[in-house]
Each structure stands twice: as C-alpha cells, then as structure tokens.
Amino acid sequence: QSALTQPPSASGSPGQSVTISCTGTSSDIGTYKYVSWYQQHPAKAPKLLIYEVSKRPSGVPDRFSGSKSGNTASLTVSGLQAEDEADYYCCSYAGGNIHYVFGTGTKVTVL
C-alpha cells in the first residue's frame, strides 16, 4: 500500500488561504469517511486538526476545514497566520491488512 499523495509544498501570505490535496484510491479515501489531518511543527509531535473528513476537535480554530471528493481529500487553511507554518499530513483508514495509510506530507510556508 503506497502512501497517499500530497504536494511537497504550499505557501501563502498572511491572511490568505491555502488548500492541500491528498489523493488516495478507492480502497482508502474513496471508501471510508475516516480521513484525518495532522499538523506537525519541527521536532514536535503531530497534532490532530481534522477527523472524519471535516470534523474539528475542540480547540482547533475554524480556520482549518476539510472536505473530500471521490478519492481525494483536501485541507484548507484560511486566514493564514505565521504559526500555521508547519508540515501537514493526511491519513485515511484503509481496512483489511493495511488499516491506516498516511500522506507524504506537505510543508506549508507563510510568506
């Protein structure tokens, strides 16, 4: 099972929006509602931003939103702030012997 495909990098100016795609297959994103997104700052543990495609855990700003269409999920960060500069990973449940597959990761730069 290959990793989900994300663009290596994305960028935007403060206040702008950036959208990160996450492309999988009909065996993972295309079948299950269990897509999650994580933010990771350098040398820190990942932090859950989005679960079940578009739900936000308490404490996560509504600037972060998620969606899914077919085999592709997306994370949008609106109103970019300096502290949003980090790596972002998607993850999908895949069932069977695979269970979970992560994305390749996207580095977001705030210009």
Add this chain to the structure above:
Amino acid sequence: QVHLVESGGGVVQPGGSLRLSCEASEFTFSTYGMHWVRQAPGAGLEWVAFIHYETSIKYHAESVKGRFTISRDNSKKTLYLQMNSLRAEDTAVYYCTKEKVTDGEYDKAFDIWGQGTAVTVSS
C-alpha cells in the same frame, strides 16, 4: 491534562531487540484503543500497530508483522511495543497515540500523541 510519555528508545544493532513503553496519565487508559506511529528521519508518518482496549484485538502493519508486538498493561496504564529482529529501516521516532472516540464510536483518528522516543538501528 491528558499525557503520554514514551521511553525505551536507543541505539541497537541490526537483529537486536528493544521494548518501548508509553505511560498514560489523566485519562481512563483502560477504555481506549492505542496505536504506535513512527517517523523515519526526514520522512513522513507511518502507522505501526493498534491494540483494542480489551487487549485481545491487535493489528500490526505488514512492514513489522512477525517482528513487532503491541501490548498493554491497563493496571499500569502503560502501552508497549516489543521490537525484535530490528532492521536499519526501523530507525525512526516512535510515537504512541490514543484513538479518538466519540460517543463510544472509534473515529479512526489519533487525538493525543506522546513526545516520541528515538530508535536507531545501526552497527
């Protein structure tokens, strides 16, 4: 505040063994499924293993199946990962992470993470 603290990482020769531990605090450990996720240097995240709160259900990634074993001791609020036959490609930071649950249903997401423990497999 909910807390997970990993320990047990270190440098080990190829073919060697290590046991990682993850101690939980400030939540009812015995009622949650737990996972191990790893991250090789400069690389992305990789799911490694899951254990149900009742311990009888365990899943391991194909890349570690037969070599790694996840377990837990609910009385000690501790999660373990026994790693045998270690290979260079197992070099990574290993995170323990808690399964997110909403209204008794697994959300299949990881909502609490430890700080990680580094494992280096090298001769």
